[in-house]
Amino acid sequence: MSAPDRSLIEAIGLSISFGAQNMRTRVVNDVSFRIQKGEAYGLIGESGCGKSTILHALSGLNSDYEGALVLGARELPKKRGKDFFRRVQMVFQDPYGSLHPRKIVERVLAEPLAIHGFDRPSERIAETLEAVGLGPSFRYRYPHELSGGQRQRVAIARALIIEPDVLLLDEPTSALDVSVQAEILNLLKRLRRERNLTYLMVSHDLAVIAHICERAGIMHQGRIIEELSAEQIRHFQAREDYTRAFLEASIEAVARREEVGA
Numbered sequence: 714m715s716a717p718d719r720s721l722i723e724a725i726g727l728s729i730s731f732g733a734q735n736m737r738t739r740v741v742n743d744v745s746f747r748i749q750k751g752e753a754y755g756l757i758g759e760s761g762c763g764k765s766t767i768l769h770a771l772s773g774l775n776s777d778y779e780g781a782l783v784l785g786a787r788e789l790p791k792k793r794g795k796d797f798f799r800r801v802q803m804v805f806q807d808p809y810g811s812l813h814p815r816k817i818v819e820r821v822l823a824e825p826l827a828i829h830g831f832d833r834p835s836e837r838i839a840e841t842l843e844a845v846g847l848g849p850s851f852r853y854r855y856p857h858e859l860s861g862g863q864r865q866r867v868a869i870a871r872a873l874i875i876e877p878d879v880l881l882l883d884e885p886t887s888a889l890d891v892s893v894q895a896e897i898l899n900l901l902k903r904l905r906r907e908r909n910l911t912y913l914m915v916s917h918d919l920a921v922i923a924h925i926c927e928r929a930g931i932m933h934q935g936r937i938i939e940e941l942s943a944e945q946i947r948h949f950q951a952r953e954d955y956t957r958a959f960l961e962a963s964i965e966a967v968a969r970r971e972e973v974g975a
């Protein structure tokens with residue numbers, strides 16, 4: 714596959730290890746990929762293959778890595794600055810854990826606006842709630858008054874409200890029921906189109922990746938063993954035996970998802 718011409722995000726020889734000295738284990742091994750501006754790129758593979766570890770390094774949650782991570786042609790410093798967080802926002806898997814239980818939605822959304830010095834907070838909160846499909850009444854609710862899908866919408870609104878360029882999506886639908894997953898995936902698809910966002914999405918679910926992403930890196934034991942387009946995924950056009958077996962094991966899930974229109 715030819716490399717994208719205008720990459721916004723790039724990982725170059727990324728390696729990540731955990732543990733002290735002689736107990737150190739390398740869980741991400743010399744991983745490189747490029748994501749074009751406006752593209753949705755997926756990282757997929759079995760549990761424990763290193764997907765979330767890559768996302769955590771890129772998001773600034775873990776600065777203990779080797780290799781380079783690049784945003785917009787500039788290598789990112791290990792300690793990310795405020796501007797990085799304005800441009801790159803993360804949405805986590807667990808919508809229950811990621812919202813503070815004692816903060817109403819309005820406060821959840823007002824905080825990033827204040828941190829990054831945005832004007833017109835009240836209008837921005839109303840606009841963003843509407844963009845994620847929540848009416849004005851949600852503004853004054855606590856997380857415990859929301860369903861899992863509604864919480865994930867709030868988490869997406871919190872990420873979007875400061876107008877980032879990039880969303881890092883860590884299994885954003887895997888904690889939700891299948892019908893709700895479909896709604897959130899469709900929302901993410903629409904938001905990317907409307908706002909020209911760039912996505913890096915991690916999932917163990919091939920159907921989710923094939924639905925959202927144009928390309929994906931198939932991971933196995935800390936490495937990207939192959940990159941495929943969504944089209945190649947749908948047609949099982951894999952070079953590596955491991956990828957073919959992985960695709961075949963996921964075929965039913967992809968077919969089911971297409972039936973429900975997610």
Ligand SMILES: Nc1ncnc2c1ncn2[C@@H]1O[C@H](COP(=O)(O)OP(=O)(O)OP(=O)(O)O)[C@@H](O)[C@H]1O
Nearest residue numbers: 731732740758759760761762763764765766767917
């Ligand atoms: N903070 C940590 N300390 C030690 N080991 C870790 C740490 N975080 C992750 N690991 C290990 O690194 C490996 C990769 O984990 P990672 O969470 O990136 O996998 P994953 O592909 O995202 O899988 P899953 O979908 O199950 O989260 C696993 O073996 C995990 O146990």
